[in-house]
Amino acid sequence: MAQTISTAEPVRSQVTARTRATFRRRIQWVAYLYILPAFAIIGAFHILPVFYAIYISMNKGAINKFVFVGLDNYIRALSGGEFWNALVVTFSYALMTTPFTIALGLFFAYLLYQGVRGRGVYRVIFFLPYVISTVGSAIVWAWVFDPQSGLANFILKRIGLEPLRWLIEPSGIFEVIADGRHWTIPTWAYGPSVALIAVSIFSIWQSMGFDVIIFLAGLTNIPGELYEAARMDGANPLQLFRHVTIPLLAPTTFFVVVISVIGSLQSFNQIFTMNQAAEQSLGGPLGSTSTLTVYMFDQLYTFSNYGYASAIALLLSLIILALTLFQFKFLARRTQI
Amino acid sequence: MAVASRRLPTADRARFGLGRLVLHLMLVAGALWAVFPFVWMVLTSLKGYAEASAAETFFPSRWLFSNYVTAWNQVGTFPRYFGNTLFIALATVLGVLVTSTLAAYAFARMEFPGRDTLFLILLATMMVPFEVTLVPNFIMIRNLQWVDHYQAMIIPWAASAFSIFLLRQFFMAIPQELYDAAVIDGCGPLRFLATIVLPLSRPALVTSGLLTFLGSWNSLMWPILVTNRPEIRPIQVAMYSFIGDAGTQIQLLLAAVTISVIPVIVVYLVLQRWFIEGIATVGIRG
Numbered sequence: 001m002a003q004t005i006s007t008a009e010p011v012r013s014q015v016t017a018r019t020r021a022t023f024r025r026r027i028q029w030v031a032y033l034y035i036l037p038a039f040a041i042i043g044a045f046h047i048l049p050v051f052y053a054i055y056i057s058m059n060k061g062a063i064n065k066f067v068f069v070g071l072d073n074y075i076r077a078l079s080g081g082e083f084w085n086a087l088v089v090t091f092s093y094a095l096m097t098t099p100f101t102i103a104l105g106l107f108f109a110y111l112l113y114q115g116v117r118g119r120g121v122y123r124v125i126f127f128l129p130y131v132i133s134t135v136g137s138a139i140v141w142a143w144v145f146d147p148q149s150g151l152a153n154f155i156l157k158r159i160g161l162e163p164l165r166w167l168i169e170p171s172g173i174f175e176v177i178a179d180g181r182h183w184t185i186p187t188w189a190y191g192p193s194v195a196l197i198a199v200s201i202f203s204i205w206q207s208m209g210f211d212v213i214i215f216l217a218g219l220t221n222i223p224g225e226l227y228e229a230a231r232m233d234g235a236n237p238l239q240l241f242r243h244v245t246i247p248l249l250a251p252t253t254f255f256v257v258v259i260s261v262i263g264s265l266q267s268f269n270q271i272f273t274m275n276q277a278a279e280q281s282l283g284g285p286l287g288s289t290s291t292l293t294v295y296m297f298d299q300l301y302t303f304s305n306y307g308y309a310s311a312i313a314l315l316l317s318l319i320i321l322a323l324t325l326f327q328f329k330f331l332a333r334r335t336q337i
Numbered sequence: 338m339a340v341a342s343r344r345l346p347t348a349d350r351a352r353f354g355l356g357r358l359v360l361h362l363m364l365v366a367g368a369l370w371a372v373f374p375f376v377w378m379v380l381t382s383l384k385g386y387a388e389a390s391a392a393e394t395f396f397p398s399r400w401l402f403s404n405y406v407t408a409w410n411q412v413g414t415f416p417r418y419f420g421n422t423l424f425i426a427l428a429t430v431l432g433v434l435v436t437s438t439l440a441a442y443a444f445a446r447m448e449f450p451g452r453d454t455l456f457l458i459l460l461a462t463m464m465v466p467f468e469v470t471l472v473p474n475f476i477m478i479r480n481l482q483w484v485d486h487y488q489a490m491i492i493p494w495a496a497s498a499f500s501i502f503l504l505r506q507f508f509m510a511i512p513q514e515l516y517d518a519a520v521i522d523g524c525g526p527l528r529f530l531a532t533i534v535l536p537l538s539r540p541a542l543v544t545s546g547l548l549t550f551l552g553s554w555n556s557l558m559w560p561i562l563v564t565n566r567p568e569i570r571p572i573q574v575a576m577y578s579f580i581g582d583a584g585t586q587i588q589l590l591l592a593a594v595t596i597s598v599i600p601v602i603v604v605y606l607v608l609q610r611w612f613i614e615g616i617a618t619v620g621i622r623g
Contacts, residue, residue, distance in 0.1 A: 027448055030526070034443035035455065038436040041496035046462045049473035056472055063476050108367050111360055124609045125368045128375075131605045131612065133555045135573045136598045139580060140374045143381075143587055149390045151377055209371065210616065217617035266466055269557050277580050293468055297558060306472050313468040320466055 057310035066307070073311035083312065085287055086295040087319075092192045093291055094264040096200040097207070102256055104204065105211025110245070112212070113219040123216070127209040134206070134269035141202040142167060142277030152198075167278035169194035170286035193288035195280075203270050207263070211256055218252030219245070258327050265320055268293040292316045375598075382408075382591035389588040401588075408592035412579055414568075415596060422571040425490045426553040432495025433549045434542060440496075441504035442530050446516070456505075459498045471558070478563050489563040490571070494553060500545035503619070507541040508534055544615035547608070554601065572597050 057073055059066035077083040108126060112119050129137060144151045145166035153163035162180050169176065172190025192200075222245065230244050271289050275282060282298045283290025290298070292312060300309035381389050382404055384397040409415055443449070444456050474493060483489040511534055519529045535542065557573045564570050567578075576597050583590035605612060 027450065028526075029449065031443040031447035031449040031452070034439040034447070038440035038496040038501060039455070041436065041492065042459065042462060042498060045474055045477075045493040046465065046470055046498070047458070049470035049477070050465055052473035052476075053469050056476075063479065108364070111364055111367075114360060116360060116364065122364055122368060123613055124606070125371050127609075127613055127616075128602070128605070129371055131551065131601060132598050133573055133576075133601065135555075135557055135576045136594045137374065139576070139590060139594050140378045143591070144374060144377070146587075149587065205370070205374070213613055213616045266468065269555070272557070273577060273580075276577065296468055300472060300475075301562070306476070310469075310472045313466070313471065317466045317469050321464060324464070
């Protein structure tokens with residue numbers, strides 16, 4: 001996306017040149033036949049359903065027996081605690097995953113960019129978690145976090161720390177630490193729940209490789225002469241990174257940030273499967289991992305609240321839309337693309 | 338400044354040997370972080386029940402390959418689930434490639450009223466999260482009586498705005514002169530598309546094909562909603578249900594997961610260059 005914007009200028013001039021050329025021929029009505037299959041499917045399953053979803057969100061009751069209730073579902077969502085809890089969980093999750101994933105992705109991409117031996121092998125290994133199905137790896141990770149037999153507590157014990165209950169621990173991480181030392185801390189300092197941290201660690205592990213690959217591609221696109229020139233001027237590796245890499249990588253970083261934020265707000269499979277594997281309810285212990293998508297699926301699948309589930313989905317998409325527009329408006333300007 | 342730059346090369350060289358070592362150590366640490374869950378998974382899947390749930394040893398004291406036989410039999414119809422998943426994924430890929438190629442070609446090369454508006458609508462659909470269309474599509478699939486049929490998992494995903502966008506960008510980069518020359522030689526648009534545009538766009542086709550394949554192979558929420566019969570369920574749903582069936586027999590669950598991920602790992606290792614280049618392409622062009 002980001003790169004498209006930066007290359008928009010030549011593309012546009014290509015388009016006008018071609019448009020002029022094609023205008024000299026004539027309108028090709030057959031084009032509608034070419035786009036028909038795609039538009040039939042996208043129209044039926046991705047465009048019309050949006051409007052249908054808006055309609056459903058203003059109804060309640062079973063399928064084919066809808067009762068129009070206006071904005072009741074939205075009011076119910078916005079005035080109930082569950083929705084706000086899900087919103088907080090969603091954003092905590094996004095804040096705990098995206099910065100780390102992006103930082104680690106950039107870090108390892110930059111290491112690989114140094115022309116190390118076995119770069120190809122490292123790329124394959126780093127990207128592996130992204131290819132494995134979420135269900136498979138979530139089962140493995142749920143078990144890594146198993147309080148009795150998991151690897152996480154195995155390590156904690158080895159380095160002399162208190163084991164945690166991970167996926168079945170709804171309390172905040174600082175609350176747990178303070179409790180262990182018999183301290184009292186104020187409620188606002190409890191921090192994100194241990195269960196959500198466990199899911200986040202899994203999520204970082206899963207998506208890091210994707211960012212490594214994208215960043216590596218972005219880094220390879222930076223002209224080598226710029227580094228040469230900066231090195232001639234006596235820049236040290238840190239200065240090179242700060243004054244050459246970071247600014248020139250900005251379009252790639254922007255793309256990764258937008259994609260990651262949207263992705264983390266929509267995460268579902270990770271949480272859904274880990275909770276099942278840890279024998280928890282859909283939203284985790286006390287709803288501590290109930291993100292908006294999980295909450296919505298629960299309403300849909302468990303309670304058949306179609307109208308309410310649609311209202312939540314639409315609220316989520318408004319949030320995503322607003323955030324994406326915000327990122328384009330502010331981040332895009334700051335990264336000068 | 339001049340002094341600093343004169344001193345730098347030696348300092349750089351001195352740091353080089355040590356720096357390289359640190360670099361490699363960090364990369365090895367990163368690689369271990371990426372693979373250790375799988376290593377631990379395979380090792381545990383070969384342990385006995387008591388040893389697996391105690392998790393006090395790294396290597397199994399006895400290597401119980403029989404766990405795999407037990408897991409295979411308990412899940413029941415592994416080949417069937419793999420077959421389902423493969424069929425659904427390949428059909429979806431085929432659909433996406435055909436519909437996207439045609440549409441992308443029209444958007445890149447043809448002039449027709451409403452072209453730009455239609456393209457904008459297409460781009461706008463990429464902004465809509467999957468969750469919004471979930472409920473309406475589920476209702477639609479029910480009304481069409483497609484529940485428990487393969488088409489419920491194929492048709493809705495057999496066209497992709499993203500693939501159209503990606504392919505269009507590639508098609509537009511193909512020089513107009515090629516087309517003019519082909520027309521002079523009496524080549525129609527469809528033949529031009531098949532014989533000249535497609536071979537030139539192989540990277541984009543492979544990328545959108547592989548991304549579609551991964552998306553279909555890994556999907557969970559949608560297949561759970563639109564299937565009830567186990568026989569047509571894909572492997573992800575089967576694994577998801579097996580969590581409950583395996584209960585506390587963690588070594589069996591992990592053996593089943595190992596079986597379920599091996600084909601993907603093999604395909605990935607064989608096609609890794611395409612996978613990685615494809616993702617990189619998306620980052621650059623997307």
